[in-house]
Amino acid sequence: MTEDELITVIRKQTPANNLAPVATTTVIAAVEAEVGHPMPRFLRRLYAEVSNGGFGIDGWECASLSPLPDQYFCDSEDILELYRSFTTPTEDPDDETVPPGIVPIMDRGCTMWTLVDFRTPGGRIWVWDGNECCRRLLPTTIMSVRAYFAEGIAGRLDGPSPLNSQLVRELCEH
Incomplete structure (x- = not known):
């Protein structure tokens, strides 16, 4: 599927009220x-061509880039509020902060x-899972935003976790 076709599918599957x-x-x-x-190119296209938030995969919605008084996509006003909350150290020693440049989007x-790594051209995908061994950033095997959406559209994100299970085991042992 081309990038343009993938964007068309995402736009069509996004509920009109989003x-x-x-x-x-x-x-x-x-x-x-x-x-x-810079925002990874494909993610930039989604926000610039589909919607300022609300698009996503199987009910998981991307946060907006700026406050939208009439729309609500997550528990934060916008991506920058999320970004600040994930990159600001907490008092809980079990909570790991996210390195600058990795942005929570969904x-x-x-x-x-x-989360999307803005430091990489394609936007490598990471996961924050408060239910894993410890509340921290975990790597996935998905190396771009585009691949993540393509896998989600194809229904392949519901199966085995895209987490790098070997690395997760190593992190949880320490």
Whole structure:
């Protein structure tokens, strides 16, 4: 499936009430400035061509880039509020902060989040899982935002976890 076809599918499967106006280049630039890295190209296209949040996979919705008073996609006002909360150290020694440049974009419920590494051109996918051995950032085998959405559209994210299980075992042992 081409990138354009994938974007068309995502747009069509997004409920009409979740289609907020698209993000402006000014809003995208503000997110990139605070994160300190450019948004991966495919993710940028989703926000600029589909909607400023609300699109996603199987009921998991991406947060908006800016506050949208009439839309609600997750427990935060926007991605920058999420980003700050994930990268700011907490008082709980079991909570690991997320390194700068890795941005939470999708609330998957039950304290699980999909994050995108803006430091990589394709946007490597990471997972934050408050239910795993410890509340921390976990790597996946999915190396780009585009691949993540393609796998989700194809229904392949419900099966075996995309987590790198060997690394998860090693992290949990320490």
